[in-house]
Amino acid sequence: MASDSRFGRPGTVAAGGCGFLGEHVVRMLLQQEPQLRELRIFDLHLGPWLEELKTGPVQVTAIQGDVTQAHEVAAAVAGAHVVIHTAGLVDVFGKTSPETIHEVNVQGTRNVIEACVQTGTRFLVYTSSMEVVGPNVKGQPFYRGNENTPYEAVHRHPYPCSKALAEQLVLEANGRKVLGGLPLVTCALRPTGIYGEGHQIMRDFYHQGLRLGGRLFRAIPASVEHGRVYVGNVAWMHVLVARELEHRAALMGGQVYFCYDNSPYKSYEDFNMEFLGPCGLRLVGTHPLLPYWLLVFLAALNVLLQWLLRPLLLYAPLLNPYTLAMANTTFTVSTDKARRHFGYEPLFSWEESRTRTIRWVQAVEGSAQ
Numbered sequence: 001m002a003s004d005s006r007f008g009r010p011g012t013v014a015a016g017g018c019g020f021l022g023e024h025v026v027r028m029l030l031q032q033e034p035q036l037r038e039l040r041i042f043d044l045h046l047g048p049w050l051e052e053l054k055t056g057p058v059q060v061t062a063i064q065g066d067v068t069q070a071h072e073v074a075a076a077v078a079g080a081h082v083v084i085h086t087a088g089l090v091d092v093f094g095k096t097s098p099e100t101i102h103e104v105n106v107q108g109t110r111n112v113i114e115a116c117v118q119t120g121t122r123f124l125v126y127t128s129s130m131e132v133v134g135p136n137v138k139g140q141p142f143y144r145g146n147e148n149t150p151y152e153a154v155h156r157h158p159y160p161c162s163k164a165l166a167e168q169l170v171l172e173a174n175g176r177k178v179l180g181g182l183p184l185v186t187c188a189l190r191p192t193g194i195y196g197e198g199h200q201i202m203r204d205f206y207h208q209g210l211r212l213g214g215r216l217f218r219a220i221p222a223s224v225e226h227g228r229v230y231v232g233n234v235a236w237m238h239v240l241v242a243r244e245l246e247h248r249a250a251l252m253g254g255q256v257y258f259c260y261d262n263s264p265y266k267s268y269e270d271f272n273m274e275f276l277g278p279c280g281l282r283l284v285g286t287h288p289l290l291p292y293w294l295l296v297f298l299a300a301l302n303v304l305l306q307w308l309l310r311p312l313l314l315y316a317p318l319l320n321p322y323t324l325a326m327a328n329t330t331f332t333v334s335t336d337k338a339r340r341h342f343g344y345e346p347l348f349s350w351e352e353s354r355t356r357t358i359r360w361v362q363a364v365e366g367s368a369q
């Protein structure tokens with residue numbers, strides 16, 4: 001099945017298209033790509049919202065499948081023009097085994113690359129993560145760095161390790177000959193912490209705040225900056241890359257780009273309060289209420305409890321040594337590489353991103369009552 005771009009942009013595959021980011025990518029493609037004729041949404045778990053998309057002008061096909069199964073990926077990708085690969089296991093809480101994280105994130109990505117090569121798909125956009133760079137195990141700050149900022153990227157946690165390996169596979173695959181003899185063009189996007197409609201961890205913090213009588217307690221110094229980016233802008237950058245890779249293959253092929261926008265630089269907790277504050281929560285304390293050594297102790301205790309309770313139940317709290325280090329290490333990005341290379345400008349201003357996220361949290365509140 002060969003793609004024919006004379007009749008509009010041929011098949012696009014959104015792998016992981018039912019996830020938090022994936023759904024925004026799917027909706028963005030349908031809104032911003034008038035040339036799009038066919039969209040295949042490949043995911044382990046298909047969402048009911050896909051049904052509403054099937055009545056529009058674009059031929060939307062939902063494919064339930066597993067990226068770890070090479071034949072399922074190849075069948076989904078065959079004949080497509082571009083693959084946007086956002087599928088992955090995002091687990092920094094110890095819910096899944098390191099082997100499964102590796103299998104889905106690394107072997108799954110290898111399968112996507114091989115499917116492109118074997119079936120003749122020429123363009124691959126991969127959702128990497130800022131965690132491919134850091135924060136590293138030494139907790140060194142990365143202050144408003146860009147793609148060229150030197151930083152010792154050393155990881156031990158299974159999730160960042162898997163993202164780093166998968167990103168490397170994607171970048172190394174750039175230039176490989178696909179079926180038909182043309183070169184594969186690949187590119188990796190590295191979002192910082194994504195927020196916006198559908199963000200599960202924001203929902204968890206919100207519910208925790210409600211349980212604590214409308215309060216959250218500061219745990220991290222306000223001076224520690226944590227990079228955040230609005231999901232709509234991350235989706236937009238993916239769509240733009242999928243569109244431009246064909247025209248700017250020599251410049252963009254094999255490149256990495258941080259995913260950024262104009263969201264303010266703040267601590268993880270202060271940033272969350274931009275949304276949770278207007279929904280009635282209060283962050284108590286101008287300084288952390290517990291000493292850092294106690295947080296370290298509680299995080300270690302959580303690891304022990306997780307291990308002890310594993311035969312009985314899954315205990316996976318937000319606080320563990322890795323998440324504490326993430327939240328407590330400055331990691332922010334300041335770059336214009338995506339603007340220079342393919343004309344990226346955030347589609348949503350900070351005010352709009354904030355308003356949309358607040359409305360969504362308020363809707364979560366409404367549906368919880």
Ligand SMILES: NC(=O)c1ccc[n+]([C@@H]2O[C@H](COP(=O)([O-])OP(=O)(O)OC[C@H]3O[C@@H](n4cnc5c(N)ncnc54)[C@H](O)[C@@H]3O)[C@@H](O)[C@H]2O)c1
Pocket residue numbers: 015016017018019020021022042043044045065066067068086087088089090104108127128129130163190191192193194195
């Ligand atoms: N959420 C963030 O803050 C963030 C930041 C940077 C990068 N990322 C990356 O963005 C991507 C999407 O993350 P997200 O936050 O939307 O996560 P998510 O869990 O909401 O979405 C991931 C999607 O992948 C699907 N998936 C998982 N295993 C699969 C498998 N074996 N086969 C097929 N599909 C499978 C899931 O069903 C889900 O729909 C991931 O690659 C993640 O590493 C996320």
Ligand SMILES: CC(C)CCC[C@@H](C)[C@H]1CC[C@H]2[C@@H]3[C@H](O)C=C4C[C@@H](O)CC[C@]4(C)[C@H]3CC[C@]12C
Pocket residue numbers: 090092128129130131192193194201219220226268318319322323324326327
């Ligand atoms: C110490 C506690 C009070 C707060 C714990 C917050 C913790 C759950 C948060 C802090 C930072 C968050 C990560 C960060 O935004 C970036 C990413 C990259 C992405 O690839 C996956 C999600 C992840 C790891 C966020 C997960 C939640 C974290 C650790």
